[in-house]
Structure formats: structure tokens, C-alpha cells
Amino acid sequence: MTFGILGPVCVRVGGQQLGALSGKQSAVLASLLLSVNTTVSRDCLIASLWANPPSSAVPNLHTYVAQLRKALPTGTRLFTRGPGYLLQAGTEEVDLLTFDQEIRLARLEAERGEAEAAVERFERALALWRGQPAEGTPLEGDLLARVTEVEERRTQARLDYAEVKLVLGPRQEIIEDLRRLLAEQPLRERAWYLLILALARAGQRDKALDAYRRARDVLVAELGVEPGKDLQQLQAMVLGGDLPPTVPGPRAGGICQLPPDIADFVGRRGELSAAIKALRLGRGKATTSATAGTAGTAGTPTPATVPLCVISGQGGVGKTALAVHIAHHVRRDFPDGQLYINLRGGENRPTDPEEALGRFLRALGVDSATDPAGLDQRAELYRGTLANGRYLVVLDDAADEGQLYPLLPGTPGCAVLITSRHRLTALPAARTIDLPVMPSGEALELLRHLIGADRAAEAPSDADMLVRLCGGLPLAVRIAGAKLAARPHEGLDQLVIRLSDTRSRLDQLSHGSQAVRASLAVGYQGLTSPARRLFRLLGLLEASDFAAWAAAALLDIPHAEAEDLIGELVEVRLLDVAGRDPSGQARFRFHDLTRVYARECAEADEPENEQSAAVRRALGAWLALTRQAHVRLCGGDYRLLHGRSPLWSPGSEIVELHLRDPLAWVDAERAGVVAAVGQCASLGLDELCWELASSAMHLFETRCFYDEWRVTQQTALSCVRDAGNLRGEAAVLNGLGGLFLAQDENLRGGEVLEDSLRLFAKVGDWYGHALALVNMAELHRVEGRYPAALACYGEAADGLAEAGDRGSEIAVLRGIGQIHFNQGRHAAARPYIERAVEQAGSVGDVRARQFARILLGEIQLAQDEPAAAEQSFAQALTFFADLGFPRGTAYASLGLASAKLALRLFGDAEHLLGEALATYRSVDERLGEARVLFVWAELHRSRRRLDEAATVLETVVAICQGIPAPRRQGLALRALGDVRREAGDLAAAIGAWQKASTVLETISPSECEEIAVLLERHANQVH
Structure with missing residues (x-):
């Protein structure tokens, strides 16, 4: 048998x-x-x-x-x-036992110089192969790994066979065999060596050198490394015509348990180079003392002198493929053998170190009858067996350091290459390579290898989309490529359509024995029960990244406990660290496919009511923290409407960690708030939706995050309208009104503010009505309708006083003072602005205080107090620059430039104007740009550059006409007339003054009267 x-x-x-x-x-x-x-x-x-x-x-x-x-x-x-x-x-x-024995005897005969006998024995051994090992049998897990080990033994036998045949003389059949082998496995340096040597000995020197060039091209392109020393020396000898008498190669009897190399391996050049350098630190001679390898027991090895390289990363990212690729490339550096084992660290039952040692010892030739029982005894024998040799040990999918310590050699002639989902930071002196997902270019190259470059080129946009939908995960790209290769009749667009549905994406990313879901499940099943639940619930959030407080809210647990659970998810690569926010707190994110899996798990294992409750807690936490950030920025709970939404209390620890700087909060959470508002809308949580959008409004305004401001308000508006929530609709319309005013969209601003006022009155919310009146007054003021603005400010003041909103009263004081100032009543304006500065200081609204201080500086300039104005502007500029408020910084820079101009410090003024203009343009604020250019024209005028001043003022007129900003337009026309007069073109000056008078006639009578005097004084000169 x-x-x-x-x-x-x-x-x-x-x-x-x-x-x-x-x-x-x-x-x-x-x-x-x-x-x-x-x-x-x-x-x-x-x-x-x-x-x-x-x-x-x-x-x-x-x-x-x-x-x-x-x-x-x-x-x-x-x-x-x-x-x-x-x-x-x-x-x-057993044919495998016969094969192994024949190969071992063939190598012994080759060592003794009996080449002909060795060749015959190699041929008998290789003739035993009838196909792939276990061909036709379904191969899973460990069986697949063992089969690949056997295939590798056959490859080594083929190389040894070719080497021995070369001793008998160069033959074309050797060359053809090596070419076939290299077509399958082009990164085999030993095969290239033998081919080059065979060609050179056959007198085909040019072909030998061409083979070296091809070998180098492949190694550089695929691995990013030059050929090894042996290949380089052989090339030099071929060039010199002096070939080596023998063939250097792995020592006879050397074992190789490595799985086959990946024929279509692409990318990872940096990681390949780093790992190869790390492992080659162990290329020196092994320790000669026979006892060196037995110095440590299983629990206390001496690995400090043994090069260790750890490749860590999430499931499916290609750790094993990379490790096997590296191991094959450095095989010649470890001629005594390459040991490999899958430790199954991500599974429920990781490989026991004692069992792993037993398998290694049998591979090393230790008779099972003499194999000792017990972990320590096996570890001692294992290290002793490796002591005088040069071995590479590949430990794939390690669970933890405790599983690894018994398997580490003790002598520097050896090296260890480890892969794990864990970071394994306790290993001494290990070189750690954290393997990320593939860059899009490399992932696309992998897809081309799998489906063919021509097929990918036929639909380049679909190929790009496939790679994006796979999230750059090599396992996912391989599965997608395998599916397409198996279905040559299908277009790439069909798979793109199927993968675009997130609910079925993981179903599609499964082919044969490979499945992304199964890879993710390995890490998930190894978690503790609380960490599994957190993983599921985090998958329900729409935010692209989040901090640990979100986990605390989802589970309704203390922050420190949530951090520990998140750490567990990060450790097994089910969460990535996305970076740190400005306050120094870590932020986390899912890989796209991991998020899909987490949501699947939640929908399968979490009751709907638990899902809903957890998400509501998290969204309530976003509202609580956003509201608290607003309070800290504005000095109190001012300018902010509250609804009936339940809040999740974040606790003092979370507040202090994240809200010490409220604008750092909005920098970190801008995308999270947008996503949370969107999720509220999709869940029909209209009250929470508008409250969150409203709470974020002034934070977004301060940072000039206009896109986020617009998206959240528009999302909330659709939500509250669908729900018939009139008060929420009024609040959101007021927020949109403020946005339109900030972006000079005055017509739209007026429309939504009218609707907001109407709805607030309808529901009887007079505090909300007063807040909307403040915005409406601002609109009237900007457009020069001063009586209407004063009426709105007066009515708003009553509602704000009744509500106790002293913060919003500052805006009323500042607005009334601005109107007096615009109309030339500087003495009347000053008390309002000074009161605004004082009140902002008393309520703690430092931002409003500096805005009022800038207005005070403008009044001081108008009252011929340039030094005092310079101080006011400089204080505001320092504050806004520290705060990181672009519009405030530009506003203060403009004021300080005006003061420098009044003090005739032209260089300082020009520098400040340049900074202010760049900032206003970066946030697309046209009115601010017009104000800067107006002062820049004054600078040109002071330097007697009258043509430049006129050109700049014409630009200001055009900008203000388009906004519209009629008072600014009228002032620019007045200044343009003055410049034309100074340039000697009185007719053009009078034309500009007449236009200015027409614009200012109804909005600034005092300034209009000044222009009338000019026109009267110069009318006779024209005639």
C-alpha cells in the first residue's frame, strides 16, 4: 500500500x-x-x-x-x-517521504563530488511529482500553508538539481529549465545566478550580461534593492572573462519551510528595503560556542544580538505576503535554512509555543522519539540546534510577546521576521514596520497584474474606483481582481456598481477561500466582550474620525474606561490612530471596509433600541460639547437658542481635556459636527439637528469655516421643515441669514431673515425674534439704511434685555455706535463703543471686546488720535492672531495699517495691508477686500502715486457695487473724485463726486453735504 x-x-x-x-x-x-x-x-x-x-x-x-x-x-x-x-x-x-529522502541523498552525493549519481537521484525525486501537492483537495488555513511549504521544497530541489548539472557542463536544457522557473518566480536571485553562470559557461556572454540586467531591473522595480553581492561579483567575473569554478548556494542539507513567493508582488519598496537591512544585520558569523544558544530558558531568551524585524498592520493589509517576499529575497544570507510557522495569533486558539517548537525541531532533523516534553526543554534544544548556524525564522501572525519568546534563537547568526496584528512593543531592539494600506498607485498596479493591463486601461475610471472602494487593502484588491479574472465577460463597471452598495460590499469581497469579512472577523472574535460591543456601536457613527469621548457616550461609561477599550481596538488594528487634535488628544478612524463590518456586526448583534439609544447619546454628546465650546468662546450662554434635546453629560474630565481651547475643539470636530448634523437629519431627530447646527454657528464663523456653516444650516433646514418644526426653522433661517451677511450675499440674507422674524413671531419666541432682529439691523446698516437699522437695534435691545442676553447686547451697542460713526458723528459714536468694550470685558466675550476695540481705534483715528488708535488696533491684532480668527486678524491688521498711514509709516502700513488683503481673499470676503483696497489707495495717494490710487479706487467701486455696499461705494467715489482733482482732471473729479452724492444721498446726509460743498466750490472752475 x-x-x-x-x-x-x-x-x-x-x-x-x-x-x-x-x-x-x-x-x-x-x-x-x-x-x-x-x-x-x-x-x-x-x-x-x-x-x-x-x-x-x-x-x-x-x-x-x-x-x-x-x-x-x-x-x-x-x-x-x-x-x-x-x-x-x-x-x-509515501511519495513525499521518498522525495525528501532522495533529495537529501542527492545533496550528500553532490557534496562528495558524485555529480552524475546526484543528478540521477534528483531526477528520480522530481519525477515523483504528479502536479500540485494535494491537487483537487479543498485547501484551507493550515493545510494551505503546509502545501506551500512542500512546493517550496520542490523549488529548492529544482535549483540544486540545476546546480549539480552545471558541474557536468553547460547544457541548453539547464538554461531552459531555469528560464521556466524564473518565469514563475522572477525574484529568485539564486535562479538568476545559475542562469547567468550557465549562459556564460555556454559561451553566451552577451546573453549572460543581459540576464544580469533583467535580474537587476526586476529586483529594483519590485523590491527597490540592488542585486546581492554574489550576483554583482558574478557579473564582474563575466565581464572579466574569469568564471567561478564552483557555484555558491545554500549549504547542502539547508531546509526551507517558506511558502512560495508572491509572483505578482508589487509596491512596498520602503518597507522591503527597511526589513532587508534589518535582517542583514545578522549576516556575520554565528557564535562559535556550542553553549551560546542554550543560555536562556523559554521565558528568558537572549535575543538582543539577534536581529528582529516586526511587520504589524491590520488584517488583509499584506503582512504575510510581504514577510514571505522578504524571506525569499534574503534566503542566501541564511544558508542553513529558513523556518516558517503560522502562529494563528488572531484566532481563538493561537498555536502553542511548545507545539511550534516541536514542529521546528522535527524540521531540523530531531527525531520525534528524542524530542523532549515541556516548553523549557524544547526551547533549550531548539536554541542549541540553531546555535552554530545561520537560520532565518519567520513567525507569522503572532499573538503576543509571550508566544514569541520561546521561539527566538539565541545567537547572532540567526534573524527573526515576525508578523502580527499587534504592535509587539515589548520585544527588545526590534525593528518595527507599521504596514499601512496600499497607496492608490500601488493598489492600481496590483489590480493591473491581476486582470491584465489592457483590461484595466479599457476602463481607467472604473479601475480607479475599484481601488478606492477596496480602501487600498491588498486582500480586497486581490479578491476583486480574482473575481474579474474569473469573469472575463464582465466589465469593471459591474463590479463597481455591486461594491458601491455598502450593505453588500463585504459579500462581494469574497472569492474562493479568501474573504475580507473573515479576515476582519479574526480580530473581532479575539476582543473582550465590552470591546466587541464598542466596535459594533462605533460602526454606527457617520463621523469619519472621533475622539475617545464618543466611545464613552456610546457605552455610557467613564472616559478612562472608554480609552482602555479603544486601546484594545487599536491594538488589533480594528481602529487606526488618525492623529492628534490641537489639544493633544488622540483621534481614531475606521478603515472603510472595517466600518462596513462593524455596522454589519451592530445590525446583527445589537437590538434596534440599543443601537438607537447609543447613537442618540453620542449625538447628544456632540451637542453638549459644541454648546460648551460656544459658551467658552462667547463668555456665556449668549446668542444661542436652546431646544428640548436630551444631552449626554460629558463630565468635567472630558470638558477639560477637549475644551480648554474652544477653537481647537472646532478645528478637530468640524467634520464630526457636519457628520453628526447629517446623521441627526437622517434619523429624523429634528430638534437635535437644528440645535447642533445653531450651536456650531459662531464657532464656524470665527474660523471662517463657511462651507461647514452652510452645509449644517441647510441640512438642518430640510430636516426641521420635513418635521414641521417652526421654531427650529426660524432658528436655522436666522443662522443662514448670518452666513449670507458674512459672505456679502445681502439679498438672500434679507429674504431668510424676514422669514425667520415671521416664524419667531408666529411661535411667540421673542428671544429668538430679538436675535434675528440683530442680524436684520446689521443688514440695514451695511446697506446704509440707517433709520431702519436703528429701529431694529432698538426693538432687539428690549427682547435681549428681557432674556438677560448681555452678550448679544454688545452687538447692539457696537452697531449703533457704527451708524453714528458712519454718519460722521464721532463724538456720539464713542460712548456706545466704549460701553461695548466695557460690557464685553465684564461678560467675558473677549472676541466681541476686540471687535469693539477696533471700532474704538477707528473713532480715535477720526478724532486725530493716531497713537491711541495704533494701541487699540495692536491689542486687537495680538488677540485675534493668538485666537486664530482670520477675519478678526485681517480687520485688526487693516486698522493698524490705517494708524501707521496716519503716522506716515508707509512701509509698515503696506506690509499690514498686504497681510490683511491676503487673509480676506483666502476667506472670500469681498467687503473686507474692498476696505483694504480703500486704505491702499490712501497709501498711494500719500506717496503721490495718483494713477495707482485711482485704479485701486475704481476696483473698490466695482466690488462695492456688486456686493452691494452703498456707503463704501459712495466713499470710494468721493475719494476717487479727490484723487482726480489732485491729478488735475477736475471734470473727472466732479463726475465722481456727483456719483458719490447720488449714492450717499439717502444713507449718509452729512457725508452727502460735504460732497455738495465740493461740487459747489469747483463748479465754476469747470466752466
Whole structure:
């Protein structure tokens, strides 16, 4: 009876093959044959049968083993050994054992110089292969890994065979075999070496040098590294015509357990280069003392002199592919062997270190009969076995440092390459590579490799979209590519459409044994129960990133507890650290596909009422914190309407951590607030929606975040209108009115403010009505309708006083003072502005105080107090610059420039005007731009650059006419007339004055009278 695993699994009795086994029976037999004469644990067999074992895995396994025993001939030595099974067979009974023995003997013959005998033995061994190992058997998990190890042994045998045949002389068949091998695995440096040597010995020097160039191109393009020293030296020898007498290669008897290299590996050049450099630190000679490797026990190894490289990253990001790729590239640096094991650290039952050591020892040739029991004893034997050698140990998917310590060699001739979802920061002197998702360019290159460059080029926009929908996750891109490759009749656009539906995206990202969902599930299942629940609930939030307080609100737990749970999610790469906010607090985000999975888990495992309650708490926390930021910015609960929304109390710790600087809060949460307002709207939480939008309004205004201001107000407006919430609608319309005024959209501002006033009156909210009146008064003032503005300010003052809103009263005082100032009544204006400065200081509204101080500076300038004005403007500028308020900074810079101009400090004035103009243009504030240009024209005029002054003033007139800003337009026309007169063009001057008089006639009688005097004085001169 014989068993075959080097091809389809088969059993032969008397030369006749038994009937085919079922898929699972074949998989069980394949697993046993790959570890023949060694007990295979139940867990290992289960991992070989299922990537995601069902709950019935154990009884199902018992059934498959029982069926297998019945199918096998009588006398088959298949035994139960503890919680596992043992298949015993002789070397001649299993083709894999025969292959391994023949290869080992062939290498010994080659070492003794018996090349012809070695060639014959290599040929007999390679002839045993009938196809891929276990071909036709469904390969999962551990079984797939073991099969790839066997395939790698065959590749090494092919290379050794080629090397020995070269000793007998160059033959074209060797060259063709090596070319076929390199077509499959182009990054094999040893194969390139042998090909170049074979070509050179065959007298094909040009082809040998061309092969070197191709080898270098591949290595540089794919790995970002130059060929190794051996290849470079061979090229030099070929150039010099002096070929080496022998072939350097891995030492005879060297083992390789590495899975096959990835033929279509792309990108990751920086990570490849860093890892190769780290591992090559161990290329020196191994310690000669035989006891060096046994100095430490399993718990206390001495790895400090052993190069360690850890590749960490989320599931599906390509850690294993990268590690295997690196390991193959550095194989020649570790000629005694390359050990590999999948430690299954992300699964519920990680590989036990004692079991891993047993597998390594068997691979190293230690007889299972002499393999000691116990972790410490095995670790000592393992390190002793490696002590005088140069081995690379690849530990894939490690759970933690405790699992790793027993598996670390103790001597510097060895090196260790580790992959893990965890960061493993406790490993001594390890070089850690944190593997991110693929950049879009590399992900697109991978897709092209999978589906063909021509197919990708036919639909470039769809290819780009596919990569984006996969989030740059290599596993997702590979699955998408595999699906497309399997369906050549389908267009890329069809898969794009299917992936665009987030509810079915993970269903689509599954092909064969690969699935993004399964990869994510590994990390999720390893979490504690509270962390799993947090993961699910975080998936329900629409915000792209968030701080730990959001987790505290979702679970209704203390902040410190929430931070610990988030740390657990970050540790297993189910959350990424998105950076830190200006207050120094960490922010977190999901990968797009991880968010989809989290939401799936929530919808499957969280009752709807629990989902709703958690999301409401989080949205209530956004409102509470946004409102508190507004209070801290404005000195109190001023200019802010409240609704009936329940708030989640964030607690003093969260408030102090995040709201020490309220504008830092809005910098960090601007996108979060927009997303939260949108989520409120989608859930129909109209009251919470308008309150949050209104609470953020003045924060957005201060930072000039006009897009966020507009989006939140418009979203809230649709929501409250759908709900028939009239008070909410009035509040949002007032917010939109303020936005339109800030962006010089006065016509639209007037329309929405009229509607806001009407609705506030309808619902009887007179405080809201007063707030809207303040905005309406501002509109009248800007457009020069001073009587209407004063009437609105007066009516608003009554409502604000009744509500106790002293903060909004400051805006009334400032507005009335501004009207007096605009009409030339400087003495009347000053008390209002001084009261505004004083009241803003008393309520703690530092922003309003500095705005009032700027107006005071303008009055001081008009009253010929330039030094006092300079001080007022400088104080405001310092404050606004520290606050990070662009409009305030520009406003103060403009005022200070005016003071410098009055003091004839022209250089300082020009510098300040340049800064103010750049700021106003950056926030697209046209009125501010016009005001800066007006003063710049004054600067040109003071320097007697009259043509430049006239050109600038014409620009100001055009801007103010378009806004419209009639008073500013009239003042610019008046100044343009003055400049024309000074330039000697009196006719043009009178024309400009006449236009100015027409514009100012109804809005500023005092300034209009001044122009009338000018016109009368110069009328006769024209005639």
C-alpha cells in the first residue's frame, strides 16, 4: 500500500488506486500525510478543514476520520493519540517521504563530488511529482500553508538539481529549465545566478550580461534593492572573462519551510528595503560556542544580538505576503535554512509555543522519539540546534510577546521576521514596520497584474474606483481582481456598481477561500466582550474620525474606561490612530471596509433600541460639547437658542481635556459636527439637528469655516421643515441669514431673515425674534439704511434685555455706535463703543471686546488720535492672531495699517495691508477686500502715486457695487473724485463726486453735504 500527496491525494494497493475520497476526507488524509509519523492535534486538523470553523467542528472531524478509516485498506496504521491522530508509514510508502529522502541523498552525493549519481537521484525525486501537492483537495488555513511549504521544497530541489548539472557542463536544457522557473518566480536571485553562470559557461556572454540586467531591473522595480553581492561579483567575473569554478548556494542539507513567493508582488519598496537591512544585520558569523544558544530558558531568551524585524498592520493589509517576499529575497544570507510557522495569533486558539517548537525541531532533523516534553526543554534544544548556524525564522501572525519568546534563537547568526496584528512593543531592539494600506498607485498596479493591463486601461475610471472602494487593502484588491479574472465577460463597471452598495460590499469581497469579512472577523472574535460591543456601536457613527469621548457616550461609561477599550481596538488594528487634535488628544478612524463590518456586526448583534439609544447619546454628546465650546468662546450662554434635546453629560474630565481651547475643539470636530448634523437629519431627530447646527454657528464663523456653516444650516433646514418644526426653522433661517451677511450675499440674507422674524413671531419666541432682529439691523446698516437699522437695534435691545442676553447686547451697542460713526458723528459714536468694550470685558466675550476695540481705534483715528488708535488696533491684532480668527486678524491688521498711514509709516502700513488683503481673499470676503483696497489707495495717494490710487479706487467701486455696499461705494467715489482733482482732471473729479452724492444721498446726509460743498466750490472752475 502506498500514499500519494505530490499531486492529487491517492491511495494504491497492489498497484491499483482506490476510489476517490470526499473533499473533507481527502483534506484529513492530506493533513496526516504532510505530517506523517507525527501526531497531528485535533485543533490543527480543524484549522486545515475550515478557515472559519463551525460550532460543530469537533464532531464533524470525528465523523470524517471515521469515514476515512472505513475507506482505507485494512492494516492502515491510523491511530488516535490523545487529542489528535497519527498516521504511520515507511519512507517507501509515501511519495513525499521518498522525495525528501532522495533529495537529501542527492545533496550528500553532490557534496562528495558524485555529480552524475546526484543528478540521477534528483531526477528520480522530481519525477515523483504528479502536479500540485494535494491537487483537487479543498485547501484551507493550515493545510494551505503546509502545501506551500512542500512546493517550496520542490523549488529548492529544482535549483540544486540545476546546480549539480552545471558541474557536468553547460547544457541548453539547464538554461531552459531555469528560464521556466524564473518565469514563475522572477525574484529568485539564486535562479538568476545559475542562469547567468550557465549562459556564460555556454559561451553566451552577451546573453549572460543581459540576464544580469533583467535580474537587476526586476529586483529594483519590485523590491527597490540592488542585486546581492554574489550576483554583482558574478557579473564582474563575466565581464572579466574569469568564471567561478564552483557555484555558491545554500549549504547542502539547508531546509526551507517558506511558502512560495508572491509572483505578482508589487509596491512596498520602503518597507522591503527597511526589513532587508534589518535582517542583514545578522549576516556575520554565528557564535562559535556550542553553549551560546542554550543560555536562556523559554521565558528568558537572549535575543538582543539577534536581529528582529516586526511587520504589524491590520488584517488583509499584506503582512504575510510581504514577510514571505522578504524571506525569499534574503534566503542566501541564511544558508542553513529558513523556518516558517503560522502562529494563528488572531484566532481563538493561537498555536502553542511548545507545539511550534516541536514542529521546528522535527524540521531540523530531531527525531520525534528524542524530542523532549515541556516548553523549557524544547526551547533549550531548539536554541542549541540553531546555535552554530545561520537560520532565518519567520513567525507569522503572532499573538503576543509571550508566544514569541520561546521561539527566538539565541545567537547572532540567526534573524527573526515576525508578523502580527499587534504592535509587539515589548520585544527588545526590534525593528518595527507599521504596514499601512496600499497607496492608490500601488493598489492600481496590483489590480493591473491581476486582470491584465489592457483590461484595466479599457476602463481607467472604473479601475480607479475599484481601488478606492477596496480602501487600498491588498486582500480586497486581490479578491476583486480574482473575481474579474474569473469573469472575463464582465466589465469593471459591474463590479463597481455591486461594491458601491455598502450593505453588500463585504459579500462581494469574497472569492474562493479568501474573504475580507473573515479576515476582519479574526480580530473581532479575539476582543473582550465590552470591546466587541464598542466596535459594533462605533460602526454606527457617520463621523469619519472621533475622539475617545464618543466611545464613552456610546457605552455610557467613564472616559478612562472608554480609552482602555479603544486601546484594545487599536491594538488589533480594528481602529487606526488618525492623529492628534490641537489639544493633544488622540483621534481614531475606521478603515472603510472595517466600518462596513462593524455596522454589519451592530445590525446583527445589537437590538434596534440599543443601537438607537447609543447613537442618540453620542449625538447628544456632540451637542453638549459644541454648546460648551460656544459658551467658552462667547463668555456665556449668549446668542444661542436652546431646544428640548436630551444631552449626554460629558463630565468635567472630558470638558477639560477637549475644551480648554474652544477653537481647537472646532478645528478637530468640524467634520464630526457636519457628520453628526447629517446623521441627526437622517434619523429624523429634528430638534437635535437644528440645535447642533445653531450651536456650531459662531464657532464656524470665527474660523471662517463657511462651507461647514452652510452645509449644517441647510441640512438642518430640510430636516426641521420635513418635521414641521417652526421654531427650529426660524432658528436655522436666522443662522443662514448670518452666513449670507458674512459672505456679502445681502439679498438672500434679507429674504431668510424676514422669514425667520415671521416664524419667531408666529411661535411667540421673542428671544429668538430679538436675535434675528440683530442680524436684520446689521443688514440695514451695511446697506446704509440707517433709520431702519436703528429701529431694529432698538426693538432687539428690549427682547435681549428681557432674556438677560448681555452678550448679544454688545452687538447692539457696537452697531449703533457704527451708524453714528458712519454718519460722521464721532463724538456720539464713542460712548456706545466704549460701553461695548466695557460690557464685553465684564461678560467675558473677549472676541466681541476686540471687535469693539477696533471700532474704538477707528473713532480715535477720526478724532486725530493716531497713537491711541495704533494701541487699540495692536491689542486687537495680538488677540485675534493668538485666537486664530482670520477675519478678526485681517480687520485688526487693516486698522493698524490705517494708524501707521496716519503716522506716515508707509512701509509698515503696506506690509499690514498686504497681510490683511491676503487673509480676506483666502476667506472670500469681498467687503473686507474692498476696505483694504480703500486704505491702499490712501497709501498711494500719500506717496503721490495718483494713477495707482485711482485704479485701486475704481476696483473698490466695482466690488462695492456688486456686493452691494452703498456707503463704501459712495466713499470710494468721493475719494476717487479727490484723487482726480489732485491729478488735475477736475471734470473727472466732479463726475465722481456727483456719483458719490447720488449714492450717499439717502444713507449718509452729512457725508452727502460735504460732497455738495465740493461740487459747489469747483463748479465754476469747470466752466
